[in-house]
Amino acid sequence: DQSRAWLPRPPRGRYRPEDPIARVYERDWWKWWATLQPQWRVESPGRSNRFLRETYPALSHDNWNPLRVPGQNGMLSVVAALYWWGLKNSAVGEREDKESWSEAVADVKWMVKGM
Structure with missing residues (x-):
């Protein structure tokens, strides 16, 4: 999938990945983002790989472990x-x-704020 081809590379200066097909990249990004989510996240009804952003769980570092990955293969990859x-x-x-990209940005922002 296209997002996996983009993400393992370290972000060096002016690196740009191969030009993806936007719809394919969008689909792949949401699938990849879904794999990073903690188990407590609730999938949005009728929207595959999309999640509700209503409340955070009780404060505990364990609740955020799937996303607590430092370095180039952590949240930096998501932002890139x-x-x-x-x-x-x-x-x-x-x-x-x-609109899909804006929703993705909002979801990442929500998760980072919770961490």
Whole structure:
């Protein structure tokens, strides 16, 4: 999948991944993001790989362990993937693509705030 091809590489300067097909990358990003979620996250009804953002669990470091990965393969990879996706959308994305990207940014922001 395209997002996995983008993510294992260390972000060096002006590196840009191969130009993905926006819809394929969007689908792959959401699937990948879903694999990083803690078990307590509730999937949004009828929306595969999307999650509700209502309340955080009781404060405990264990609740965030799946996302507590430092370094280039942790949250930095998530931010880099969103950045590349955003660049693609700003150049050729349709409204629906931009809405999905905005939703992804909001979900990542929500998770980071909770950590």
